[in-house]
Amino acid sequence: MSIESVDSLITETADRLFGELCTHEAIEAAEADGGAPEIWAAFAETGFPWISLPEDAGGSGGTLLDALEVLRLVGYHAAPIPAAETGVLGGWLLASAGLELPDGVVTVAPHGDLTIADDGTVSGTATMVPWGRSAERLAVIVGGQVASVPIAAATSTIQQTALSGEPRDTLVFENAAAEVGAAPPGVDTDTLRFRGALSRVAMMGGAIEKMSQLTVSYTNEREQFGRPVARFQAVQAHLVWAAQDAALARMAAESAGHAAHRGEARFEIAAAKLNCNQAATRSTKACHQAHGAMGMTQEYPLHHYSRRLWTWRTEYGGTREWSRWVGETAVSQGADRLYPLITGGSTALG
Amino acid sequence: MRFTPTELTPDELALQSDVRDFLAEELPPGTHEPGLGMSAAHDKAFSKKMAERGWVGMALPKEWGGSAKKAVDRFVVVEEMLRWGAPVGYHWVSDRQTGAVINKFGSDEQKERFLPKICAGELGFSIGMSEPDSGSDLASVTTRAERDDGGWIVNGTKIWTSNAHTNDWFICLLRTAPLEPDGNKREGLSQMLIDLKNTEGLELSPIPFLNGEHHFNEVSFHDVFVPDENVVGQPGMGWNQNTTEMAYERGGPDRWLSPFSTVEQLLRETQGTDLGDRAVELFGELTARWWGIRNLSLSVARLIDAGHAPSVESSLVKEMGTRYEIELIEKLVEFTDEELSLESESLFKRLLAQCVLTGPGNTIRGGTIEILRSVASKGLQGLPA
Numbered sequence: 001m002s003i004e005s006v007d008s009l010i011t012e013t014a015d016r017l018f019g020e021l022c023t024h025e026a027i028e029a030a031e032a033d034g035g036a037p038e039i040w041a042a043f044a045e046t047g048f049p050w051i052s053l054p055e056d057a058g059g060s061g062g063t064l065l066d067a068l069e070v071l072r073l074v075g076y077h078a079a080p081i082p083a084a085e086t087g088v089l090g091g092w093l094l095a096s097a098g099l100e101l102p103d104g105v106v107t108v109a110p111h112g113d114l115t116i117a118d119d120g121t122v123s124g125t126a127t128m129v130p131w132g133r134s135a136e137r138l139a140v141i142v143g144g145q146v147a148s149v150p151i152a153a154a155t156s157t158i159q160q161t162a163l164s165g166e167p168r169d170t171l172v173f174e175n176a177a178a179e180v181g182a183a184p185p186g187v188d189t190d191t192l193r194f195r196g197a198l199s200r201v202a203m204m205g206g207a208i209e210k211m212s213q214l215t216v217s218y219t220n221e222r223e224q225f226g227r228p229v230a231r232f233q234a235v236q237a238h239l240v241w242a243a244q245d246a247a248l249a250r251m252a253a254e255s256a257g258h259a260a261h262r263g264e265a266r267f268e269i270a271a272a273k274l275n276c277n278q279a280a281t282r283s284t285k286a287c288h289q290a291h292g293a294m295g296m297t298q299e300y301p302l303h304h305y306s307r308r309l310w311t312w313r314t315e316y317g318g319t320r321e322w323s324r325w326v327g328e329t330a331v332s333q334g335a336d337r338l339y340p341l342i343t344g345g346s347t348a349l350g
Numbered sequence: 351m352r353f354t355p356t357e358l359t360p361d362e363l364a365l366q367s368d369v370r371d372f373l374a375e376e377l378p379p380g381t382h383e384p385g386l387g388m389s390a391a392h393d394k395a396f397s398k399k400m401a402e403r404g405w406v407g408m409a410l411p412k413e414w415g416g417s418a419k420k421a422v423d424r425f426v427v428v429e430e431m432l433r434w435g436a437p438v439g440y441h442w443v444s445d446r447q448t449g450a451v452i453n454k455f456g457s458d459e460q461k462e463r464f465l466p467k468i469c470a471g472e473l474g475f476s477i478g479m480s481e482p483d484s485g486s487d488l489a490s491v492t493t494r495a496e497r498d499d500g501g502w503i504v505n506g507t508k509i510w511t512s513n514a515h516t517n518d519w520f521i522c523l524l525r526t527a528p529l530e531p532d533g534n535k536r537e538g539l540s541q542m543l544i545d546l547k548n549t550e551g552l553e554l555s556p557i558p559f560l561n562g563e564h565h566f567n568e569v570s571f572h573d574v575f576v577p578d579e580n581v582v583g584q585p586g587m588g589w590n591q592n593t594t595e596m597a598y599e600r601g602g603p604d605r606w607l608s609p610f611s612t613v614e615q616l617l618r619e620t621q622g623t624d625l626g627d628r629a630v631e632l633f634g635e636l637t638a639r640w641w642g643i644r645n646l647s648l649s650v651a652r653l654i655d656a657g658h659a660p661s662v663e664s665s666l667v668k669e670m671g672t673r674y675e676i677e678l679i680e681k682l683v684e685f686t687d688e689e690l691s692l693e694s695e696s697l698f699k700r701l702l703a704q705c706v707l708t709g710p711g712n713t714i715r716g717g718t719i720e721i722l723r724s725v726a727s728k729g730l731q732g733l734p735a
Contacts, residue, residue, distance in 0.1 A: 216730050237723055243730050327635070342641050
């Protein structure tokens with residue numbers, strides 16, 4: 001069955017934009033500076049950060065599939081910007097609760113002990129906050145409430161960096177004044193975790209594909225023993241394994257995206273994150289091995305993708321967390337329902 | 351190379367539901383000894399029942415007894431049969447590839463002679479490709495056919511011919527023109543259909559499997575006469591036809607479902623017990639991986655229906671699927687951590703014992719994973735196959 005596809009204009013525009021802006025030098029500079037305001041400005045100009053958020057809430061309209069396609073290209077080009085946080089995560093939380101979408105960057109707190117007091121103030125510590133230092137607002141969900149906290153209200157900011165070289169900061173708030181709205185049914189910390197995982201698999205699918213392509217090119221150019229190293233069977237094995245993981249990760253991400261676009265998709269997202277985490281582990285190993293020492297240098301771009309994959313594979317649930325989730329689901333379905341679960345996914349869970 | 355996500359249509363889902371009902375009725379869990387995917391038992395009566403429902407040779411044209419269905423319809427039927435461990439062995443090769451080859455390259459007379467019987471589940475085929483000195487380098491086959499009045503005289507030896515002792519016919523790759531020094535060994539090959547039961551000069555001898563079971567055979571030709579009407583397609587075009595045939599063999603559910611009945615039985619036997627984190631995580635990993643690989647495999651079937659010849663994609667899926675089967679079997683052995691026997695009281699342990707013993711074949715049959723990597727990596731690099 002042909003399933004809904006993404007407007008090819010979105011793919012072409014985002015691919016061209018990131019292709020022009022996310023040069024090796026620009027990604028290096030973003031890492032050194034802890035952000036890339038000029039790339040973000042050009043990205044924001046297109047309205048892409050707010051795709052899938054309703055227009056009457058200040059979003060750009062479009063579907064979740066469109067937004068995930070942009071995230072795939074963020075991964076493919078290693079775009080050093082908080083696209084997922086501003087759109088399908090933080091922006092989605094704010095728009096769901098009827099809170100205003102700011103013009104600038106929104107981020108979310110994947111971990112921490114933040115609380116929202118009766119007077120609407122926010123206190124506590126948020127850790128590993130993506131691009132915390134350069135965001136305008138932090139979107140927080142606690143119980144049935146969503147708060148939009150100005151980052152400027154943080155009493156202290158500890159700058160930290162993920163393996164990817166991108167900011168993951170610690171922010172401390174003490175009775176920070178915030179805008180607060182009620183979370184509608186179906187919007188809670190659990191939903192945010194699944195959505196976070198969905199955002200990561202979209203980017204991982206793109207990054208593994210790029211890494212696989214880089215590895216094919218490099219091994220065709222690099223010569224040893226008088227011929228391109230890609231002519232050696234031992235090297236070909238790495239090319240094939242990386243291509244398989246690129247295909248598996250993108251297929252898993254897109255299948256989960258389609259399910260989420262339609263409705264209940266927890267099984268697909270969990271299975272996709274698990275597949276992508278494992279694919280990231282295998283493919284980074286294969287691609288680095290095929291590149292030899294060159295892949296370990298700062299001057300060669302492989303690390304833009306491999307380091308992001310090492311970051312994303314543990315964000316919003318590592319391999320054990322999702323193995324347990326999928327395993328508990330499979331076991332609770334029982335032997336007779338195991339294959340129907342594999343073929344039907346969330347629709348088989350009833 | 352692009353694997354596009356796809357889903358089953360309402361008609362395909364209805365077919366899936368019919369197949370599940372049929373299996374629940376014919377082979378209720380607990381009443382039959384499931385097989386390991388395509389290595390399942392040969393049961394002519396079961397093949398006949400499937401054929402009565404139109405599920406054998408289903409992609410073949412209606413005029414020859416098929417149902418003119420698509421590759422995805424066949425995918426739906428096959429994945430259910432294999433995961434159930436149903437006894438599909440007798441019609442397996444005819445259904446997967448020989449019928450398709452005869453339909454694509456054969457004469458009308460051959461179609462009339464073979465296809466209705468294949469679709470009726472009444473004709474079991476074997477495959478005569480490998481020889482003592484020709485395995486992965488298949489184009490080097492030396493079994494030769496020489497011109498004679500109205501046909502060919504064949505001499506040579508085929509090996510690893512699975513089930514030649516139980517099947518009815520086999521399709522052989524033979525050299526019909528001598529290989530000149532510096533000649534192209536892919537030229538001068540032809541495919542012929544040979545009756546395994548009624549052919550003078552054909553000698554079958556078993557090659558016992560590592561535990562003594564009889565699957566493989568050596569088939570020797572001593573001046574065997576093959577009439578012209580049994581040559582498939584153009585003499586000399588055998589290599590291209592054979593390559594097409596191999597494409598039907600790759601990337602389908604038979605390449606990743608072999609240990610499924612074993613896993614399902616483990617879940618059945620442990621149901622209601624406290625499994626512990628390790629078992630739960632193992633079930634999670636393999637459920638997710640099967641979901642991912644199945645999506646890739648299904649998209650290959652969709653590509654075939656769209657008229658593509660996805661040889662790189664199907665090689666990638668087969669290499670990945672069979673390697674995963676072996677990884678999974680190893681994990682099950684580690685998890686179980688007990689002595690295994692084909693006579694274990696537990697069905698799960700019997701199946702796992704069989705998985706271990708037959709496992710080495712998974713990554714060899716139908717093209718070793720090394721050959722698949724070679725095919726796939728040439729495709730990735732844009733080189734000719």
